Amino acid sequence: MPRELIRRTMSVTKGFFELSFDERSKYMSNDIRSPVRYGTSFNQNNDGVFSWRDFLKLNCQPLNSCFPHWPSSPIDLREVGMEYAKENKRVFMVIMEAVFESLGLGLGLGLEMKREFEEGSQMMVMNCFPACPEPELTMGMPAHSDYGFLTLLVQDDVEGLQVQFEDEWITVQPLPDSILVNVGDHLEIFSNGKYKSVLHRVFVNSSKSRISIASLHSLPSEKVVSPSPFLINEETPKLYMDTDFEAFLNFMAITDSTNKSFLQSRKLIHQNL
Ligand SMILES: O=C(O)CCC(=O)C(=O)O
Numbered sequence: 001m002p003r004e005l006i007r008r009t010m011s012v013t014k015g016f017f018e019l020s021f022d023e024r025s026k027y028m029s030n031d032i033r034s035p036v037r038y039g040t041s042f043n044q045n046n047d048g049v050f051s052w053r054d055f056l057k058l059n060c061q062p063l064n065s066c067f068p069h070w071p072s073s074p075i076d077l078r079e080v081g082m083e084y085a086k087e088n089k090r091v092f093m094v095i096m097e098a099v100f101e102s103l104g105l106g107l108g109l110g111l112e113m114k115r116e117f118e119e120g121s122q123m124m125v126m127n128c129f130p131a132c133p134e135p136e137l138t139m140g141m142p143a144h145s146d147y148g149f150l151t152l153l154v155q156d157d158v159e160g161l162q163v164q165f166e167d168e169w170i171t172v173q174p175l176p177d178s179i180l181v182n183v184g185d186h187l188e189i190f191s192n193g194k195y196k197s198v199l200h201r202v203f204v205n206s207s208k209s210r211i212s213i214a215s216l217h218s219l220p221s222e223k224v225v226s227p228s229p230f231l232i233n234e235e236t237p238k239l240y241m242d243t244d245f246e247a248f249l250n251f252m253a254i255t256d257s258t259n260k261s262f263l264q265s266r267k268l269i270h271q272n273l
């Protein structure tokens with residue numbers, strides 16, 4: 001992925017969040033399948049969890065029919081976003097190949113999955129965390145894991161992301177122009193627990209706003225994600241239920257999906273995995 005492309009994408013993202021509220025709010029929607037969805041915690045029309053965050057979610061699948069619905073301002077958002085989405089998918093595919101290899105899954109199976117991932121769901125989540133006068137009273141995003149296989153994240157030079165490791169919150173040192181890869185719930189399920197999705201959260205500060213772009217990738221949204229039959233045996237039984245996007249949406253409708261609660265609900269054997 002060219003650094004220049006990451007920079008340009010960060011710059012249109014920043015540009016979008018600098019637009020007037022009237023301009024941004026044109027893209028508000030409660031429809032989870034909409035090609036574009038803007039939300040802000042400065043208005044209650046957000047995801048249900050109160051966070052100090054503005055977001056713009058751009059659905060990238062299928063790219064050609066989604067991108068004409070994306071914001072027309074900043075003027076180059078669509079063009080840059082489209083180029084970034086394509087490159088992001090390419091990088092995702094390269095990493096998934098390595099993931100398959102690491103799981104000992106054969107080339108044939110890899111090729112089959114590859115075809116599915118080519119048309120897999122892809123969501124670009126642009127986040128803006130404004131400076132907050134009382135940062136200790138809120139979060140940019142509460143602890144959660146992402147629902148897809150992998151999330152490719154780029155961020156500016158302001159600290160904010162923390163990942164949980166051995167029951168401690170570790171602050172990730174931002175490295176601008178680089179891509180950070182997080183494991184999502186679907187990969188934990190598919191790998192039958194060999195990979196673990198990462199619990200993460202975002203804190204805010206009182207002096208600087210922060211921008212990040214999370215790209216979530218998975219299988220096509222109508223497909224079922226299940227533990228690979230090649231990773232189930234006597235030693236390791238099937239540890240997770242099959243799941244699909246519908247199940248995720250239903251879960252979200254009745255509870256919030258923080259703290260890996262969705263994944264927890266998919267476990268067949270409730271031991272400490
Ligand atoms: O801003 C970040 O570093 C993380 C954002 C995030 O976790 C998300 O959009 O799911």
Ligand SMILES: [Fe+2]
Pocket residue numbers: 144145146200214
């Ligand atoms: Fe996340």
